[in-house]
Each structure stands twice: as C-alpha cells, then as structure tokens.
Amino acid sequence: xxxxxxxxxxxxxxxxxxxxxxxxxxxxxxxxFIWYKQESGKGPQFIIDIRSNMDKRQGQRVTVLLNxxxxxxxxxxxxxxxxxxxxxxxxERNNAGNMLTFGGGTxxxxxx
Amino acid sequence: xxxxxxxxxxxxxxxxxxxxxECRSLDFQAxxxxxxxxxxxxxxxxxxxxxxxxxxxxxxxxxxxxxxINHASLTLSTxxxxxxxxxxxxxxxxxxxxxxPGYTFGSGTRLTVV
Numbered sequence: 001x002x003x004x005x006x007x008x009x010x011x012x013x014x015x016x017x018x019x020x021x022x023x024x025x026x027x028x029x030x031x032x033f034i035w036y037k038q039e040s041g042k043g044p045q046f047i048i049d050i051r052s053n054m055d056k057r058q059g060q061r062v063t064v065l066l067n068x069x070x071x072x073x074x075x076x077x078x079x080x081x082x083x084x085x086x087x088x089x090x091x092e093r094n095n096a097g098n099m100l101t102f103g104g105g106t107x108x109x110x111x112x
Numbered sequence: 113x114x115x116x117x118x119x120x121x122x123x124x125x126x127x128x129x130x131x132x133x134e135c136r137s138l139d140f141q142a143x144x145x146x147x148x149x150x151x152x153x154x155x156x157x158x159x160x161x162x163x164x165x166x167x168x169x170x171x172x173x174x175x176x177x178x179x180x181i182n183h184a185s186l187t188l189s190t191x192x193x194x195x196x197x198x199x200x201x202x203x204x205x206x207x208x209x210x211x212x213p214g215y216t217f218g219s220g221t222r223l224t225v226v
Contacts, residue, residue, distance in 0.1 A: 041203075043205050043217035043218050043220045045217075046213065046214035046216070049214050099146055099158055100146070100215055102148075102156045103155060
C-alpha cells in the first residue's frame with residue numbers, strides 16, 4: 001500500500017544550528033501534508049502544514065518544503081534549541097479519504 | 113485552540129479483561145475521530161476511523177470485534193480493547209480534525225496488559 005517514509009532515523013545537531021528533517025512519500029494523490037512533533041509519552045503536536053498546491057510555507061522558526069516532482073517533504077528548523085529534541089513525523093492525507101498516513105519518524109537530538 | 117482530551121493517560125490491566133479509552137473533543141464537534149496505535153520506537157498506525165452515529169471503519173488487519181469503537185455523540189468516541197493480551201500493550205492515540213489547521217491529537221493512553 002501507500003506509505004510515507006523518512007531517510008534518517010536519528011539526527012543530532014548542535015544547539016543554535018539549523019536542522020533539516022526529510023520525508024519521502026509515495027502517494028501522488030495526497031493533497032495535504034503535516035509535520036508533527038512528538039515528545040516521549042505524549043501525543044503528536046502540530047508544527048506546520050502545507051497543501052499540495054504550494055511548495056513552501058514558513059512558520060515561526062520552521063519552514064516546510066514540498067517537492068511534488070520527487071515526492072519529497074522537508075522540515076527546516078532554524079536555530080535549533082534543546083526544547084526541539086523530540087521525534088518528528090511527517091503525515092500525508094490522501095485526497096480520496098480523510099485519514100492521515102504517518103512516516104516512520106526521525107529523532108532529533110540537540111546537543112548543548 | 114482545539115483540544116482533544118484522552119483518558120486515561122495510562123492503564124494496567126490483567127490479561128483477559130477489557131479496557132475502555134475515551135476521546136473527547138472539548139471545544140469543537142467531531143463527526144469523525146481516528147484511533148491510532150503506536151508501538152515503542154515506531155510510527156503511528158491507523159487502526160480505525162470512528163464515525164458519529166454509524167459503524168467505525170477499520171483498517172486492514174485490525175480486528176473489529178477486539179477493538180470496539182463507539183462514537184455516540186459529536187464530542188466523544190470510545191475504544192474498548194476486549195479480552196486484552198500482553199501483545200495489545202501499546203500507546204493508543206486518538207485524533208480529530210477541528211476547523212483549525214492540522215489534525216489534533218489526544219495525549220495518548222499507555223496500555224500495559226499483564
């Protein structure tokens with residue numbers, strides 16, 4: 001079936017550096033993508049979203065890039081802080097349905 | 113912002129017993145809610161879509177008779193794990209889609225079956 005996957009399971013960065021988390025998706029029919037942050041023992045927390053008719057969207061310290069040609073999604077975190085340490089998931093929504101499919105997750109570790 | 117409340121946050125039960133998990137949308141109505149299961153160091157896997165006033169839609173491989181879903185009102189969906197076994201131990205998370213961006217998730221329920 002369709003799936004959403006990630007290239008890197010763990011990313012370690014120095015505090016203050018920029019982080020880039022990548023995600024590959026396979027369902028060309030997906031029309032909506034979301035990045036979530038999940039801390040240990042908690043539910044996913046919304047970070048930023050993007051629709052398929054856009055290729056870039058910026059939030060506070062975060063930017064999501066969407067490349068539909070290669071079915072690639074990325075999350076950029078500027079000036080990474082220790083509080084950013086968590087597991088990050090990308091999720092896609094198939095335009096034929098209402099549910100989200102999650103990628104495998106990347107653990108971001110921020111070194112002080 | 114939109115809040116989804118999930119209860120309990122953790123539960124320990126004996127093998128063979130049933131456990132009910134509640135998911136409530138606190139400040140919006142949700143005709144549809146989603147139930148996910150997450151094993152340690154793994155991603156969220158959709159179990160079923162809960163539809164208010166009608167039967168839930170289960171994903172392939174999820175036993176509907178084991179994971180009973182009831183969505184009796186626009187703000188409450190429940191997941192009952194029946195005849196629980198140790199392999200059912202997992203982190204269960206519900207979700208709903210408010211008018212605000214994204215899908216809002218509950219805080220999750222850690223189920224341990226002993």
